[in-house]
Amino acid sequence: MNETVLVIDAAGLVRQYHTGGTVIRALNGVDLRVDRGEFVALVGTSGSGKSTLLSILGCLDQPSEGHYCLNGVAVEALDTVALAQVRNQQIGFVFQSFNLLNRMTATENVALPLRYADIPRAERVARAELMLERVGLADRMHHTPTELSGGQCQRVAIARALITDPALILADEPTGNLDSRSGAEILSIFRTLHSEGRTVVMVTHDDHIAETASRQVRLSDGQVQSDSRHAPRKAPA
Ligand SMILES: Nc1ncnc2c1ncn2[C@@H]1O[C@H](COP(=O)(O)OP(=O)(O)OP(=O)(O)O)[C@@H](O)[C@H]1O
Numbered sequence: 001m002n003e004t005v006l007v008i009d010a011a012g013l014v015r016q017y018h019t020g021g022t023v024i025r026a027l028n029g030v031d032l033r034v035d036r037g038e039f040v041a042l043v044g045t046s047g048s049g050k051s052t053l054l055s056i057l058g059c060l061d062q063p064s065e066g067h068y069c070l071n072g073v074a075v076e077a078l079d080t081v082a083l084a085q086v087r088n089q090q091i092g093f094v095f096q097s098f099n100l101l102n103r104m105t106a107t108e109n110v111a112l113p114l115r116y117a118d119i120p121r122a123e124r125v126a127r128a129e130l131m132l133e134r135v136g137l138a139d140r141m142h143h144t145p146t147e148l149s150g151g152q153c154q155r156v157a158i159a160r161a162l163i164t165d166p167a168l169i170l171a172d173e174p175t176g177n178l179d180s181r182s183g184a185e186i187l188s189i190f191r192t193l194h195s196e197g198r199t200v201v202m203v204t205h206d207d208h209i210a211e212t213a214s215r216q217v218r219l220s221d222g223q224v225q226s227d228s229r230h231a232p233r234k235a236p237a
């Protein structure tokens with residue numbers, strides 16, 4: 001079967017900020033369609049609107065104008081409760097600064113999204129442990145983020161993003177706070193996710209990283225400047 005399914009269908013996205021009497025158009029009419037299984041690198045200079053777009057795609061923010069359908073659901077029509085549910089179940093978000101809870105162990109952090117999904121505790125823990133094994137942290141499950149390296153924290157964050165089996169994985173500079181070796185390890189996890197058929201949109205400043213994705217979307221002044229698909233280049237060993 002070769003069915004293509006649109007995970008992201010966004011049209012005419014505008015995001016304005018009103019600050020100190022001026023209006024900033026962080027997004028100025030962005031159209032973006034992403035099929036299931038694509039690995040999109042979102043690139044562009046600082047201030048071009050990448051994080052703003054990612055927040056809207058992740059339902060953390062809403063556009064001032066435009067339409068966004070996530071996995072066939074028109075997001076703008078949802079109320080706050082339904083939106084929170086979509087965020088919880090359809091989106092896995094990975095941030096540059098990990099955004100883990102320092103008082104909780106790796107397992108508890110990873111299991112957290114399942115708590116909102118009403119899954120019994122024993123199952124939450126079992127699934128979180130399995131996910132931590134997948135990202136190579138079987139021996140760090142009971143550590144808290146302050147007892148882990150940056151690369152390990154980012155693996156915990158990836159495990160947490162994957163735990164609900166989301167339709168879309170979003171990552172904003174996931175290797176930005178890591179040394180090159182840990183960054184390469186994190187990137188290789190994303191590549192594996194892509195090869196398993198997952199849909200990934202990743203913001204990166206690094207052209208080399210962008211080249212390993214299957215598609216590059218470049219933003220400039222809140223607009224899509226270019227959009228190109230190519231076979232992913234093999235990462236260096
Ligand atoms: N909360 C906000 N209030 C006002 N302006 C904002 C806000 N967030 C972002 N902006 C502005 O919107 C524009 C786009 O910001 P955004 O964070 O999306 O850029 P970016 O491409 O992610 O940049 P970077 O690569 O530096 O992370 C910038 O001009 C920024 O100053």
Ligand SMILES: [Mg+2]
Nearest residue numbers: 050051052172
């Ligand atoms: Mg940003």
